[in-house]
Amino acid sequence: MQPDAKVNYPIISDPNREIIKQLNMVDPDEKDSTGNLPSRALHIVGPDKKIKLSFLYPSTTGRNMDEVLRVIESLQKTSKFKVATPANWKPGKKVVISPDVTNEQAEEMFPQGFVTKDLPSKKEYLRFVKV
Template sequence: MGINLGDTFPNFEAKTTQGDIKFHDWLGSSWGILFSHPADYTPVCTTELGIMTEMMPEFEKRNVKVIALSVDSIQDHQGWSQDICAYIGKKPVWELPYPIIADEKRELAVQLGMLDPDEKSKDGFPLTARAVFIIGPDKKMKLSILYPATTGRNFDEILRVIDSLQLTACKKVATPGNWKPGESCMILPNITSEEATQLFPKGFATENLPSKKNYMRFTPQP
């Protein structure tokens, strides 16, 4: 099972460290990130949730709600939260600034295609991989990244991706490789030069290529 780009994200119900939720209601009109973890009290996951805790103001500025998932109980999540806060040097608290879903039966992990078949728990069960799902306000999946359980995520890249997704959702541009906010964007190939002149008053530059095809058009970030 799993979910593809452009699919409506399942409106699942779940128990979390911040109470019971129905996903679409919880998301509301915001963007959302759901990121999964192999298990509580594991080293790489602890670093990741610590990083996300420290970066929450950046996600909040972008109207992005964050929710984590791990195949352990609410009680374990609450105890683990203490370790996470201690790791990043914060006074222990019962709750992180985002909820953690309890998925003890792995039902949601299976539904969303999160399991890593090559990494097993001490009980012999497949571990939950490090999935990242970004969901738009329209409740559709805009991006997915699936890391193996042994590789920690780069949350700076996830923030950069959100900036690109939010920009390209409202402007007729694409972002080139290694793009960062404030850098030049690329005009979509289906836009004619005449349309581009009207849409991008700051102008655009066309790359001179051997093919003589004028498809590499750069414009300042709108």
């Protein structure tokens, strides 16, 4: 962080906690001498101006910035490619090609190749690729 860094998004001051009450961002269990504390809310909004993800932490729990960055990278990849990120996915690891993408489409979309997981059903829809 630089002391003279410019912030290109709005920051709202709410010293009387009016906005957090209107938005129901109040932690009902935690209070200080001036009233309820705000919960730690984080909303990720996409370019289409729609909320893509919301985290809501109690006021007593800090946010996990590694998780926030992981989610942002997942949202970017899944919006750019027809993929999903599996549980515990980390940036740089393989993602899952969407089941509605045919193998022919996948070969065209991912010329570097992909790996198909053998399933008991013999269906070839669980395909992994690095993007």
